[in-house]
Amino acid sequence: MTKSAAEMEASMIAGFREKTGKTIEQWLAVAKKSGAEKHGALLTLLKSEHGLTHGYANMVALKHFRTDAGSMAESGTDLVAAQYAGDKAALKPVHDALARLIEGFGDDVEFAPKKAYVSVRRTKQFAIIQPSTKSRLDLGINLKGTAPKGRLEPSGSFNAMVTHRVRLESPAQVDAEIAGWLKAAYALA
Secondary structure, three states, rough: OOOOOHHHHHHHHHHHHHOOOOOHHHHHHHHHHOOOHHHHHHHHHHHHHOOOOOOHHHHHHHHHOOOHHHHHHOOOHHHHHHHHHHHHHHHHHHHHHHHHOOOOOOOEEEEEEEOOEEEEOOOOOOEEEEEEOOOOOEEOOOOOOOOOOOEEEOOOOOOOOOOEEEOOOOHHHHHHHHHHHHHHHHHHH
């Protein structure tokens, strides 16, 4: 049975001491003492100076800056609505087209909104949907072993949690090629 995002987070937090030598609360104290003002800076510090893996460092950073889904929900923030507010509103139909396509893959698909993007999971993350600019949504896809070609670019510095990126500007671009890449990533997750 697939765990929900909340169950996975609770499991990860429960295992912090065993996996990292400190509880989440102790890591949050390290984060506070660090003085890091941005997520990326704290992530780098926790990984390089404290040896945390990306996943654990990311969890500490999300909790420290209160940008994890749980903290945002507690504040009454609808993360997806916030992503498409203002000048990015025109990209919401692209997001919706992707969500409809992915929902058709099976009942085990989970959308886990973050502050800047939506993580798409099965047993593990296989895609992300991120409104990157006011005119472009980036679809990140995990397709290890697949050579970039055409619209399927290497992810580069876009997001370390995916292997490829596709830039989308309209719902019409959510086509059979996109469906094929996403279905392949879903099958690998």
